[in-house]
Amino acid sequence: MFEKVKNLLVDELNVEESSITLEAELTNDLGINSLELADLILVCEDKFNIVIEDEDLNTLLTVGDIVNYLEEKVK
DSSP: OHHHHHHHHHHHHOOOGGGOOTTOBTTTTTOOOHHHHHHHHHHHHHHHTOOOOGGGGGGOOBHHHHHHHHHHHOO
């Protein structure tokens, strides 16, 4: 799942691949703004056929948070 998320970040948001780690914070380390984060959420929902609830958005702070969330939701 990490590779899939990394590819989304590189392909959709032009994030530098070498800076993407599980510990990388989306805003502080990768420079993703709120609009880009919204785009990432929509892409994840579409690609993995899930719904990411609004109340869950505040828990998605790092790449690892997204990976763990998707692993839990995608069966």
